[in-house]
Structure formats: C-alpha cells, structure tokens
Amino acid sequence: MDTPLAPSLDALLDPLLDPLACKGYPLGAPALRRSAIGCQGWRVLAGDLPLPLALIRRDALQHNLGWMQRLADDAGIGLAPHGKTTMAPALFRAQLDAGAWGITFANVQQLAVGVAAGVRRALIANQVLQAGELGALAALLQAHPGLRAPFLVDSTAQLALIEQAAAPLAFEVLVELGLPGGRTGVRDDTQALALARRLHASPAVRLAGVEAYEGLWATGDDAGDAALVNALMQRLHTLAAACEAEGLFEVDQPIVSAGGSAVFDLVARGLKPPGSRWQPLLRSGCYVTHDDGAYRRYAQVVNRRLGCADANGLRAALEVWAVVQSCPEPGLAILNAGKRDVSTDWGLPVPVKWAPAGELRPREAPAGWTIDKLNDQHAYLRPGDAAVSPQVGDRVALGISHPCTTFDKWRWMPVVDEDYAVVDAITTNF
Amino acid sequence: MDTPLAPSLDALLDPLLDPLACKGYPLGAPALRRSAIGCQGWRVLAGDLPLPLALIRRDALQHNLGWMQRLADDAGIGLAPHGKTTMAPALFRAQLDAGAWGITFANVQQLAVGVAAGVRRALIANQVLQAGELGALAALLQAHPGLRAPFLVDSTAQLALIEQAAAPLAFEVLVELGLPGGRTGVRDDTQALALARRLHASPAVRLAGVEAYEGLWATGDDAGDAALVNALMQRLHTLAAACEAEGLFEVDQPIVSAGGSAVFDLVARGLKPPGSRWQPLLRSGCYVTHDDGAYRRYAQVVNRRLGCADANGLRAALEVWAVVQSCPEPGLAILNAGKRDVSTDWGLPVPVKWAPAGELRPREAPAGWTIDKLNDQHAYLRPGDAAVSPQVGDRVALGISHPCTTFDKWRWMPVVDEDYAVVDAITTNF
Numbered sequence: 001m002d003t004p005l006a007p008s009l010d011a012l013l014d015p016l017l018d019p020l021a022c023k024g025y026p027l028g029a030p031a032l033r034r035s036a037i038g039c040q041g042w043r044v045l046a047g048d049l050p051l052p053l054a055l056i057r058r059d060a061l062q063h064n065l066g067w068m069q070r071l072a073d074d075a076g077i078g079l080a081p082h083g084k085t086t087m088a089p090a091l092f093r094a095q096l097d098a099g100a101w102g103i104t105f106a107n108v109q110q111l112a113v114g115v116a117a118g119v120r121r122a123l124i125a126n127q128v129l130q131a132g133e134l135g136a137l138a139a140l141l142q143a144h145p146g147l148r149a150p151f152l153v154d155s156t157a158q159l160a161l162i163e164q165a166a167a168p169l170a171f172e173v174l175v176e177l178g179l180p181g182g183r184t185g186v187r188d189d190t191q192a193l194a195l196a197r198r199l200h201a202s203p204a205v206r207l208a209g210v211e212a213y214e215g216l217w218a219t220g221d222d223a224g225d226a227a228l229v230n231a232l233m234q235r236l237h238t239l240a241a242a243c244e245a246e247g248l249f250e251v252d253q254p255i256v257s258a259g260g261s262a263v264f265d266l267v268a269r270g271l272k273p274p275g276s277r278w279q280p281l282l283r284s285g286c287y288v289t290h291d292d293g294a295y296r297r298y299a300q301v302v303n304r305r306l307g308c309a310d311a312n313g314l315r316a317a318l319e320v321w322a323v324v325q326s327c328p329e330p331g332l333a334i335l336n337a338g339k340r341d342v343s344t345d346w347g348l349p350v351p352v353k354w355a356p357a358g359e360l361r362p363r364e365a366p367a368g369w370t371i372d373k374l375n376d377q378h379a380y381l382r383p384g385d386a387a388v389s390p391q392v393g394d395r396v397a398l399g400i401s402h403p404c405t406t407f408d409k410w411r412w413m414p415v416v417d418e419d420y421a422v423v424d425a426i427t428t429n430f
Numbered sequence: 431m432d433t434p435l436a437p438s439l440d441a442l443l444d445p446l447l448d449p450l451a452c453k454g455y456p457l458g459a460p461a462l463r464r465s466a467i468g469c470q471g472w473r474v475l476a477g478d479l480p481l482p483l484a485l486i487r488r489d490a491l492q493h494n495l496g497w498m499q500r501l502a503d504d505a506g507i508g509l510a511p512h513g514k515t516t517m518a519p520a521l522f523r524a525q526l527d528a529g530a531w532g533i534t535f536a537n538v539q540q541l542a543v544g545v546a547a548g549v550r551r552a553l554i555a556n557q558v559l560q561a562g563e564l565g566a567l568a569a570l571l572q573a574h575p576g577l578r579a580p581f582l583v584d585s586t587a588q589l590a591l592i593e594q595a596a597a598p599l600a601f602e603v604l605v606e607l608g609l610p611g612g613r614t615g616v617r618d619d620t621q622a623l624a625l626a627r628r629l630h631a632s633p634a635v636r637l638a639g640v641e642a643y644e645g646l647w648a649t650g651d652d653a654g655d656a657a658l659v660n661a662l663m664q665r666l667h668t669l670a671a672a673c674e675a676e677g678l679f680e681v682d683q684p685i686v687s688a689g690g691s692a693v694f695d696l697v698a699r700g701l702k703p704p705g706s707r708w709q710p711l712l713r714s715g716c717y718v719t720h721d722d723g724a725y726r727r728y729a730q731v732v733n734r735r736l737g738c739a740d741a742n743g744l745r746a747a748l749e750v751w752a753v754v755q756s757c758p759e760p761g762l763a764i765l766n767a768g769k770r771d772v773s774t775d776w777g778l779p780v781p782v783k784w785a786p787a788g789e790l791r792p793r794e795a796p797a798g799w800t801i802d803k804l805n806d807q808h809a810y811l812r813p814g815d816a817a818v819s820p821q822v823g824d825r826v827a828l829g830i831s832h833p834c835t836t837f838d839k840w841r842w843m844p845v846v847d848e849d850y851a852v853v854d855a856i857t858t859n860f
Contacts, residue, residue, distance in 0.1 A: 012450060019539060019542060019566075020442060020539075020542055020543050020546055020859055021859060023539050023540075023860065024539075025539075026562065027538060027539060027542065027562060027563065027565075027566035028562070028565065028566055028569065047560060047561050047562050048562070049562070050537070050538070050539060050560055050562050050563050050566075051560060084770070084806060084807060106806075106807040107480070107766070107807075108457060108480070109449060109450075109453050109454075109455075109457060109480060110453075112449060112450055112457065113450050116450055126755070126766065126807065127755035127756055127766070129753065129755060129822065129823060130477060130480055130481060130753055131477050132456065132457060132458070132477050132478070132479070132480050133457065133480050135457075135458065136449075136457030136458055136480075139457075139458065154756050154758060155756060155757070155758075155822055157757070157821065157822035157823065158755070158756070158822055158823075161787070161822065161823050178758050180759065181759075182758070183756075183758070183764055183805065183808055183810070184755065184756040184758055184764050184808070185756075185758060186758070187758060187759055216805070323559065323560055325556070325557035325559060325588070325614065326557055326584050326585060326588070326613075326614040326615075327585070327587070328584060328585075328608050328612070328613070328614055328615060328616070328617060329610065329611075329617055334613055334614050336537070336556070336557070339775055339834075339835060340514070340834070340835070340838050340860065344775060345769055345774060345775070357591070375613065375646070376514060376536075376834050376835070377514060377536040377537075377556065378613055378614070380613070391587065392559065392585055392587035392588055392591065393559060393587065393588075393591050404769075404770070404806050405769060405770070405806070408770050408839060409838060409860070411841075411860070429450055429451060430453065430770065430839070430841070
C-alpha cells in the first residue's frame with residue numbers, strides 16, 4: 001500500500017524523467033523512466049543532451065564502490081555511507097549491493113527516502129528533536145519491523161523534547177561526543193557519561209552506542225590528523241567502556257561510529273573498541289563519486305598512508321560538462337555552467353576534459369586551463385599559457401570539488417561509459 | 431496534446447507534492463497538488479512542517495510584485511524579470527499577472543518551462559549555440575505561434591554554429607555589448623556594429639535589438655554606478671542608432687535590454703533610446719523575493735535615489751527556518767539548516783526572526799545574533815552580546831543573501847501569511 005512515507009519502490013527508484021523537470025535531459029526526448037535511459041543510445045559528445053550536464057562515469061563509480069567497501073572489510077568494520085551526499089536512491093542500492101551495512105542520513109526526511117529505496121539499517125548522524133520528525137520516525141519504525149535508525153543525542157534539553165513528544169516506542173540513540181570549538185556533541189567526557197546514564201534511565205530512548213565526527217578538523221597533515229583521530233577514538237572507546245561497565249547499553253551490539261570523507265582510513269583502523277561486541281560504522285559518503293578538488297587532495301595523503309598508488313585509489317566519477325559560449329577577449333572563454341550547476345563552496349571546479357566542437361572523443365584538458373570565477377549561469381575559463389585555447393562551441397568537462405553541493409543542483413544525472421555514451425541514470429531526492 | 435516540451439499546464443503549475451520529493455513537506459501528510467496546500471491549515475510555528483524550511487511571505491511577495499512593476503511602468507519600459515532566479519512557474523504567472531512584458535531565461539530548457547507555464551514573450555539573456563538547443567527552440571517557436579524568444583549573439587563563431595544548425599526558421603537575436611574584463615558581449619563598438627551587419631545578412635537569424643548587462647560592475651556607490659550605467663546605456667543607444675540608420679533591424683519594434691537586480695533604477699531611467707519605436711526591457715529578477723543581504727544593501731541606495739523610505743521599498747520575502755538542535759558550548763547554537771538549504775555564495779544568512787520552542791508567534795531576532803559558518807546541514811549561530819541566547823528546540827528564521835542560490839535548493843516552498851500560516855505554495859523547476 002502506498003502511504004506518504006512508503007510509496008511504491010518503482011516511483012522512487014524508477015521515476016519518470018522529462019526535459020522540464022530535469023535540466024540536461026534531451027529537450028526533444030519523450031518522458032522516460034530512469035531505467036529506460038540507458039538504452040536510448042544517447043551520446044554526450046554527439047550533442048544528444050544539452051549542456052551544462054552533470055554526469056557520472058560508470059567505471060570510476062564502480063571502482064569507488066568496491067574500493068571503499070574493501071577498506072571497511074579489511075578493517076573489520078561496517079560501512080554506513082552518508083546518503084546526504086547524493087540523496088540518490090539508485091546509489092543507495094548500489095552501496096548496499098556492494099556490501100554496505102546501511103546508509104547514514106542527516107534527518108528523518110532523508111531517512112524516509114532511504115527506507116522507500118529499501119534501506120533497512122540506517123544512522124541519523126544528527127540530533128532529532130522536532131515532534132513532527134520524531135512522530136514520522138516512529139511511524140517508519142512501526143511500518144518496517146526490523147528497521148534500525150538510531151539518532152544522536154548531545155543534551156538533556158534534547159532528551160526532554162524527545163520525552164515530550166511521547167512517541168509510541170523508544171528510539172535508539174547514540175551519545176555524541178564533540179570537540180571544543182566544534183559543532184554538535186558533548187564536549188566534556190564526564191558530562192557525556194552523565195548523559196548516557198540519563199538516556200539509559202529514560203523510557204523514551206534506548207542507548208545504542210556512541211558517536212563522534214572528526215571531519216571538521218582534518219587538515220591533510222599526517223601527524224596532526226593521526227593525533228586528532230587517535231585522541232577522538234580514545235575518547236569514544238573510554239566512554240563506550242564506561243557505558244559497558246555500567247550496563248547502560250540497551251542493544252545487543254552497541255554502535256560506535258565516526259568518519260567523514262577526509263581521513264577515513266585513520267578512523268577505519270582506530271574505530272573498533274577492544275572486545276568483539278561492537279558494531280563499528282564508518283560514515284564516509286563522498287567516496288562514491290570522489291572529486292577533483294578537496295577530497296582528491298585528502299585522498300593523496302590517504303593513498304600514501306595505505307601504500308596505494310593514486311591510480312588505484314578513489315577516482316573522480318562526477319563531471320559537469322559545459323559548452324564554450326563566448327571567447328570575448330584574449331585569455332578568456334565563458335562556459336555556460338555556473339553556480340547553479342557546480343559546487344563552489346569548497347574550491348572552484350577545474351577543467352579536466354575537452355572535446356572540440358564536433359569531436360566525439362574527449363581529450364585531457366590542457367595543463368594550465370583554470371576556472372577563476374563563476375556567476376549563476378557562467379564559468380570563466382582562463383587558458384593561461386596553454387598551447388591551445390578553447391573555441392566557441394567546444395565542450396569542457398569540469399572536475400568538481402565537494403560532491404554534495406554538486407549533487408543537490410541536479411535532479412538526475414546520466415551514468416556514462418568511457419566514451420561518454422549514456423548507459424544508465426540516477427535521480428536525486430533533495 | 432502533451433509533447434515533451436508542452437506538457438499539460440496542470441502538470442507544471444499544479445504538480446503533486448509529497449514528503450519524499452519535497453524536503454520541508456509535512457512528513458505525515460498525503461501527497462497533495464500544489465493548489466491544495468493553502469487550505470490544509472498548516473502552521474509553520476505549530477510545527478506542522480519539519481524544519482529546515484524555506485518559505486515565502488505572501489505580503490512581501492505581493493508588495494514586491496507591484497513595486498517593481500510600478501517602477502517599470504513609471505519609466506515607460508517593459509519588465510522581463512529573469513526567471514532563472516526562481517524557476518517557479520507560479521511566480522512567472524504572478525509576474526505576468528502583475529504586468530510584466532514577459533520573462534527572461536538563461537537557456538532553452540528554462541524557456542521551455544516558462545512556455546509550458548504560459549509565457550509567450552521571453553528573452554534568452556544568453557548565447558544559444560548548441561544544435562540541440564537551437565532545434566528545441568525552433569520546435570517551441572513552431573508549436574506556439576506568436577511566441578517570441580530572442581537570444582544573444584556576441585560573435586561570428588556563434589553565428590556560424592547557428593547557421594550550421596540549419597533550423598527551419600530564422601531566430602530573433604540581439605547583439606550583446608560587453609565590457610572589457612567582463613563576461614560575454616562584444617567589447618568593441620565597431621565590432622558590435624560589424625556583427626549586427628553580419629546578423630542582418632544571415633538568413634539564419636533576424637536582428638531584433640541590442641543588449642548589455644551592467645550588474646557585474648555595480649558597487650552601491652552612487653556616482654560610480656551612475657557613470658557605469660550611463661556609459662553603457664550610451665553605448666547601447668549609439669549601437670542601436672547605427673543599426674537603425676543602416677536599416678539592420680528586422681522587427682517592427684527592436685528590443686533594447688539591460689538590468690540586473692542591483693542598480694535597476696539607474697537602468698530603468700536610462701534604458702530607452704530617443705525615439706518611440708523601442709521596446710526597452712528591464713531584466714531584474716531578484717526583486718521578487720528580495721533578500722536580507724547583498725540586495726538589501728543595494729536597495730537602500732536605490733531607495734535613497736528614488737526618495738523611497740526603506741519601509742516602502744522592496745521587502746525580504748524569503749526566509750529559511752531552522753531549529754536549534756544543540757547548544758554545545760557557551761556562545762554557540764547549532765541550527766539544522768546548512769549549505770544544502772540556504773545561499774552562502776554571496777554572504778552568509780542572518781537571523782531575522784526567532785520563535786522559542788512552543789511559541790506560535792515570531793519575535794524579531796535579537797540584535798547581535800549572527801551566523802558565522804555553515805556546513806552542509808548545519809549553521810553556527812553566535813548570540814554574541816545579546817541579552818538572550820537561543821535554546822535547544824527554538825526556531826530561528828534566516829534571512830538570506832542572493833535569492834537565486836536559495837531557490838535552487840528547494841523543489842517547493844510554502845507561501846505564508848504574517849502569522850506563518852501556509853496559504854499557498856510554489857514549486858521550482860531547476
């Protein structure tokens with residue numbers, strides 16, 4: 001039965017796409033189900049889809065799905081990649097199919113999307129406290145026996161609001177540890193243990209584990225990052241041990257979770273507390289498409305620590321293709337992709353590929369080409385000292401920095417092979 | 431008949447919304463048509479909708495629609511507000527109902543959305559040159575007799591691509607003038623006239639006017655902005671006069687267009703060339719919701735020039751409400767709205783309203799509260815020296831800076847009255 005939070009799987013995983021709802025969709029094509037897009041024979045470089053267009057390279061995506069799962073498997077921990085990055089039901093499925101323990105979300109609406117897509121183990125790596133969200137979470141849990149979706153608590157004020165909501169069941173919760181000067185999370189370990197006792201004592205919740213987030217402090221400096229992660233993991237383990245000693249956990253296998261997308265290898269090897277009872281969960285989300293900017297730089301350090309050649313590490317799978325619409329003065333080419341199409345919040349995009357007008361195979365973008373500014377609908381490409389400059393009508397692929405804020409600008413993305421033929425598609429639910 | 435680029439008006443203007451497709455939609459509510467949302471009795475401050483939530487204040491919106499149209503009417507020019515700001519079919523209709531000449535778009539996909547919403551006069555304030563886009567534009571023009579949608583040309587390279595596309599009709603085009611160091615547009619006036627001659631001579635296009643964009647250079651400094659606009663208007667007029675003198679225009683009423691959202695009053699009063707034949711078109715788009723940031727600062731200067739009290743000028747209609755999820759250390763409150771929910775590309779949001787937990791009426795946010803950082807899903811509120819600090823569970827409204835990049839983060843927004851009761855809704859087609 002379809003209910004507001006439980007539509008048919010088809011509607012979510014295989015929605016109907018059309019050119020008015022989906023920028024980048026061929027303007028003359030009929031509305032098609034997502035699953036039908038891969039067999040249309042569309043070729044990006046033949047001009048079958050209007051640019052700008054965000055796309056995902058299949059081979060890099062598949063590589064990343066396997067690479068990160070192996071890293072988690074090798075560390076003996078579970079992977080619960082953050083779904084907020086893509087909010088793409090088809091990618092949630094791909095992550096689960098690759099072996100992920102479950103999917104992480106930022107709020108109940110995101111969780112509802114995941115559950116509709118088949119997710120049955122989730123983390124809400126955030127405080128939940130609005131009565132409407134708590135009620136909807138309870139409804140999801142009741143509608144899906146076996147569904148797990150613990151969320152974070154970091155204050156008695158939040159607990160009071162949970163108790164006030166008087167949900168018909170006790171929610172699984174994790175105590176969040178935080179760092180001074182940071183975001184959410186209890187700063188003081190003694191207070192964290194006191195909160196754990198309060199949670200244990202409350203009939204509104206069941207204490208299911210402990211959680212922290214190191215990502216905001218990662219710098220890419222080996223020694224500093226290792227010290228950061230080690231200290232935070234030690235705090236998590238100490239809190240977990242104290243909760244264990246007092247019998248505060250109310251689940252068979254308590255969860256211990258951390259891990260953004262920057263220093264996930266350090267988290268992976270340090271996450272599991274001594275003892276075999278734990279379910280360690282790594283939440284890295286950006287690995288799935290990776291990027292050509294901030295996370296590429298972090299990954300180079302990760303690869304070095306892992307003894308992994310960069311060519312064998314995570315690969316950038318997400319590109320935004322644009323067309324050169326104007327070369328109005330020497331040293332400047334204007335692309336028709338802008339802040340509405342590509343992330344700019346954590347570094348500007350970089351030209352990575354180039355296909356002169358009419359050419360069906362991409363070349364590497366000449367070294368020296370850079371993007372130095374974006375407006376809403378335009379990017380400023382500077383060819384610099386490169387031997388060649390782009391011409392009006394040429395196509396340029398922008399590598400992005402920060403997958404999250406590119407994903408949320410697109411309601412669909414085609415998945416392409418190495419010749420940029422469209423072989424599949426994903427849709428997003430932001 | 432429904433075709434890919436001409437769906438039923440209902441599907442576009444009155445789509446079905448549901449909690450999985452639309453963050454901020456009540457999690458337990460059934461799927462509803464847009465037109466049904468205003469009569470559900472939902473109240474934002476009663477917690478009927480999950481936060482974060484972007485909303486539009488009806489009274490401010492209505493005020494802005496009338497205010498800007500009067501400014502254009504008083505100047506004797508047409509208003510073709512840029513639709514890229516909102517991409518909201520219902521707002522396009524409201525702008526047309528208020529008296530707008532037409533709507534401006536950034537590309538053919540956006541135009542197709544507008545045409546489906548009933549727009550019949552449009553500008554594409556951008557270069558069009560992809561064969562697929564040109565073909566789709568031709569199809570739209572053929573399917574809708576009387577539809578006008580001139581686009582910009584700034585190079586013979588672009589003209590060559592248009593000619594190569596061999597569309598079944600001649601497109602209306604405007605010569606774009608540009609400024610040195612700027613974006614698109616012909617830098618040199620002699621070259622612009624030469625391009626106009628080439629366009630006149632080409633069977634692929636019909637020269638329909640001239641265009642420029644001053645917005646990138648506006649500073650808020652009266653004298654500087656006036657000099658900028660006057661010089662650019664003079665260049666437009668000179669080019670227009672030269673084209674007139676040579677009989678290059680191929681339409682009855684050539685278009686002259688300029689105007690972003692920063693110094694639109696200066697453009698409005700200087701846009702129309704001498705003579706009565708012209709159709710001057712002002713393209714300002716952000717006025718429709720205005721903001722509490724960059725455009726608020728520009729508007730204060732505009733108001734001073736117009737002799738308009740700020741209270742009678744444009745009003746901020748767009749707010750993003752969030753809940754305080756954690757107060758983890760003194761001087762810090764974490765809100766559950768982040769870069770996925772609110773613009774950060776042109777200044778950070780500012781707390782403008784505050785509703786303590788349980789209160790049904792908003793207060794003004796205390797002076798001194800600021801947002802100094804955002805992550806993907808979080809904002810850092812600093813109460814500073816204010817007498818009161820927000821508590822966990824309190825609701826805070828963020829005023830935004832730059833409407834465009836907040837609109838594109840939301841697939842719908844409720845429209846509310848001054849008590850934050852939901853009276854209507856808009857949807858977006860990014």
